C-alpha cells in the first residue's frame with residue numbers, strides 16, 4: 136500500500152508512506168502537491184494507493200482505559216439510580232452474584248465494544264478486567280478475545296480487582312492467579328479497601344506482583360471526591376523504591392483535584408521523579424463525581440493541565456461503554472478528547488496544536504508500546520484523518536478515512552456527503 140501526500144504531525148511538508156510486510160517501508164517527500172485544501176476527498180484511488188491529499192496521517196489511536204468486560208451491561212440487573220461510582224460497584228457485585236456474567240456473553244459484548252472503538256480509529260486497547268470472581272469468567276473470556284482480534288487490534292489485559300484485594304475475600308490471590316494466567320498489567324483499587332492501611336497494603340501487593348512477574352502497573356487510584364485519599368503518593372514511592380519508573384500508570388486520580396496547593400506542590404515533584412503516567416476519563420468522572428455537593432458542582436476530574444505542565448504524560452480514555460457506571464460511551468476517542476480539553480481548560484493555541492498527544496503518544500507511553508509511531512521500519516499502524524492538523528481534527532471531529540493495523544487494512548471510509556438544497 137502507498138499513501139500519497141500525507142501530512143505528518145512532527146515533520147513539515149507532505150509525505151508518501153509506503154507500507155510493506157506490515158511495516159512502514161519508506162517515508163519520502165511527496166512527489167506532487169495537493170490540489171488545494173478542498174481537493175475532492177477520495178481515498179479510493181485504488182486498492183493499493185490511497186491519496187491523502189494533504190490530510191493528516193497519524194498513528195492509530197490508543198485507548199488506555201476501558202472496561203471491555205462491562206460493556207453493554209447497563210440496566211442489568213438494574214439501573215444506577217444515584218449515578219455514583221459506588222452504586223455502580225454494588226450493581227456489578229449483584230450482577231456477578233446473580234450469575235449474569237456468562238463467559239460467552241462477556242466475550243460477545245467485549246468483541247462488539249472493541250469493534251466499536253476500532254471503528255473510531257483505535258488500534259490499541261488496554262482493558263481492565265474484573266478478577267474478583269473465583270471462576271475468573273471475564274478474564275478467561277478476554278484472554279481468548281486478545282488472541283482472536285490480534286490481527287486488527289492490540290489488546291492489553293489488566294488484572295483488576297473491582298471489589299478489592301482486601302475487601303473481597305481472596306482478592307489478592309485472584310489478582311495473582313490472573314497475572315500468572317497471562318495478564319499484561321496488574322491493577323488495584325486502594326480507595327475501595329476498608330481502611331487507608333488496607334489500601335496501602337493492597338498497593339504493596341500490586342507492586343510485589345509487578346516485580347515478581349515483570350508486568351506493568353495500572354491502578355484505579357483515588358477515584359473519589361475526597362482530598363484525604365492520597366494513594367497516588369504511595370504509588371510514586373513504591374515505583375521509586377522498586378525502580379519501576381516508566382512502567383506505572385495512575386488511572387483517574389480524581390482526588391488530586393481536591394488537594395490543597397501546599398500538599399500538591401510537595402507531591403508533584405515525586406510524581407515526576409517516579410515517571411508516572413496518567414489515564415484520565417473525563418466523561419465518566421464528570422458523570423460519577425461531584426454528587427451531593429450542590430452548586431457549584433465540582434468537576435471531579437484530575438488536574439490535567441497541572442499534570443501536563445509538569446511534563447507528566449496524561450492520556451484520555453473512554454472507561455465505560457454502556458455499563459453500570461455510565462450509560463453512554465462508544466469508544467470514540469476524538470469525542471473523549473473534546474471533553475477532556477474542555478474540562479481541563481486546554482483550549483489554547485498551544486495545546487490545540489498538540490491535542491492528539493492525549494490519545495496517541497501519551498497513552499502509547501502508558502501501554503509501553505516501544506514501536507509506536509510513524510517511522511521507517513516500525514509497524515504500520517496508522518490512520519488518515521479528514522483534517523490537516525490537530526486543531527481541525529478536534530473542532531470538526533474529523534472522519535477517519537483509513538485505518539491500518541500492522542500493515543493490514545482495517546477499514547476505509549468515504550467522508551459523509553451533504554447535498555445542500557439552499
Ligand SMILES: [Zn+2]
Pocket residue numbers: 200201202263355386454
Ligand atoms: Zn476504570
